């Protein structure tokens with residue numbers, strides 16, 4: 001039976017970077033002979049413009065019926081403040097994650113040797129860096145009720161969001177982190193703010209119990225999120241797997257992206273217990289550079305590699321793509337965000353060309 005990938009380019013640089021990932025996917029299909037059906041759809045602002053919804057029921061259905069979804073990026077100034085809050089592009093992504101039951105977001109911050117000097121930190125701090133974030137993706141303050149903007153009797157306006165975690169939500173994401181750690185450095189750092197938030201107290205309790213009962217072989221430590229932000233910049237190589245909530249995971253992974261040289265380098269996999277995975281670069285639609293053909297497509301291409309590994313049972317091709325990216329970077333081919341002295345500057349398509357050429361060798 002043939003496999004199916006739904007490609008959702010989205011807005012801004014989304015279509016630019018996904019075009020390159022799509023070309024790599026076409027190469028994988030041709031090279032492997034595996035029957036993979038590729039369908040394209042709309043999500044985010046473009047879907048709102050066409051259908052009045054950032055994610056239509058049909059697109060969600062197509063996502064649920066596929067083996068993997070490759071997602072670009074959504075959002076932009078065009079829709080900021082001009083569309084109803086529940087119809088904004090970002091809501092389309094949140095609904096897609098929820099509709100796919102994608103509760104575990106794996107964000108992998110790896111420093112490619114060739115980029116050790118592209119980071120804003122000194123080489124010695126990031127050479128060999130390999131952190132896996134396991135970000136809870138379906139709960140917390142992103143989804144907690146009550147929420148909204150209320151006007152009190154005295155006219156005071158209140159913006160309200162609720163941080164909320166059930167024990168089972170913490171358990172299922174912690175399990176992913178422990179399982180991943182067993183395949184890597186056997187070290188989990190659980191991050192919350194148990195010092196000021198009850199949701200953090202429960203988080204720490206649940207993770208501690210699971211570690212002791214089921215994963216005594218995995219080293220577990222706990223860190224407050226503010227300290228974690230500082231430690232990521234001070235000594236990032238102390239981390240192996242970081243498990244944290246939806247909001248802290250969002251913030252900390254963007255910070256960690258810069259350790260690898262650019263936000264344009266970090267791929268992610270958003271996984272459920274069963275069913276298709278959602279694969280998305282961690283960056284956004286980058287309105288400041290959209291339409292210029294200069295965005296770095298590597299995060300999107302590495303997200304495709306994750307899709308091949310986790311959803312299509314084609315781990316060998318994931319490794320090929322990752323090796324091709326490493327070699328292209330080694331050869332000095334760079335998009336502007338990771339440009340360095342003595343390297344050759346290319347645009348989005350040029351980077352795709354170079355990776356394809358490397359794969360075809």
Ligand code: NAD
Pocket residue numbers: 013017072073074075076077090093262263264265280281282283284285286287288289294295296297299337
């Ligand atoms: P952003 O991630 O789009 O951009 C932040 C900075 O990183 C910008 O300077 C941008 O040029 C740069 N950058 C991002 N991706 C890059 C790439 N591939 N190559 C080179 N440079 C890159 O974040 P933002 O500016 O805060 O948000 C812009 C829009 O994107 C907003 O509407 C936001 O809601 C949305 N957003 C979407 C996602 C997503 O689709 N997953 C993620 C984050 C933000």
Ligand code: IPM
Pocket residue numbers: 075090093094250282283
């Ligand atoms: C990300 C983004 C999203 C998030 C937004 C666009 C909904 O920042 O994927 O990191 O906050 O999860």
Ligand code: MN
Pocket residue numbers: 250251254282
């Ligand atoms: Mn983010």
